[in-house]
Amino acid sequence: MTKKKPTPATGLSAADCARRTGLTIRALRVYERAGLLKPARNAKSWRVYGPAELERLNIITALKGFGLTLAQIRRSFGATPPALAAVLDLQLKTWAAKRLAADRAIARIQAATARLRARTNLSVEELCELTRNTEMTNMQAAIRELINRHVTPEQEREWLTYLAERGTAAAMVGEEHQAMYRQHAEEYHALMKRGDAPDSEAVQAVTERSMAVWLKSDQRQRQLEQLAWNPEVTRAWFAVGGKLLARSVVPGDAAEAERLAAFIHAARVASRSANLMRPIVHEALRLREVGTRLGSPEARRLAARYAEVCAELGAGDPAVHARWIAAFAEVPEEVRAGWEYLSHL
Secondary structure, eight states: OOOOOOOOOOOHHHHHHHHHTTTTHHHHHHHHHHTTTOEEEEEEEOEEEEEHHHHHHHHHHHHHHHTHHHHHHHHHTTTOOOOOOHHHHHHHHHHHHHHHHHHHHHHHHHHHHHHHHHOOOHHHHHHHHHHHHHHOOOOHHHHHHHHHSOHHHOOOOOOOOHHHOOOHHHHHHHHHHHHHHHHHHHHHHHHHHHHHOOOSSHHHHHHHHHHHHHHHTTHHHHHHHHHHHHHHHHHHHHHHHHHHHHHHSTTHHHHHHHHHHHHHHHHHHHSSSHHHHHHHHOOOOOOOHTTOOOOHHHHHHHHHHHHHHHHHHHHOOOOEEEEEEEEEEHOHHHHHHHHHHHOOO
């Protein structure tokens, strides 16, 4: 027996809503988790998207197109979302501006075409400008700029080959986690703009959620495996990862993206996890400096203490935790030596 498809009168299923609006089911879930959507449920507990949810989706996608973060959109909704008519008016003005930009792009293309017809070659810079202005969005251009700055073409080619060999399932899981990380970055940005300190309760709440996703995704083990595969390429991509995340939140403002990346780092340094681990790594440094053997009673006591803190924080395998920090964390070299000592306990 075939299932009867939902109609506009009864509402759309998540799959049908995604197909007919051009969104993804993952995006619908992200909006729901952010408190922007609350679809009804049918008798089988399936989500149903009716006219009210579709109107909200129009508003959400429009405001995202204006550059607002999910946190900002949630605040703009307040008790009720903005009127659709007002948002559509803003969209109209935005599209008018885009049409002007398109007209200018057409003029550049026509000028280039005329030069080619006159058998005049275009310069390298003119060719690059044509590509930049007709093919890339602001975000794509910003991300491409960062990648070009930190990753060589050979490293990028090796990385893409590595990802392709992992298969589509792993890529889809990675995309889901990236969507969560970006949502957290948007929340960080909103709190930073509001003037909250990195060690404030609100900022640390985001940090806790972000760390929980990080641990659940098993990202540390995956990055250590990538390090074993190719240290140079892995370190290059890791160095650009946080910058790419911040830039995706504010693609049009490089300085603001740098401030956001620094703010997120400061929040992690001020986290409960970092505060609990700090005296442990200092003790590891002391034992290392005085030449304490790894199998000594003092080293074993420190290993037990470290394991207890990892268990309390839900940080997983202590050895993996220490190896990852020693390999990737932004810490002074002398502190990194302490983590390397811990990784061998």
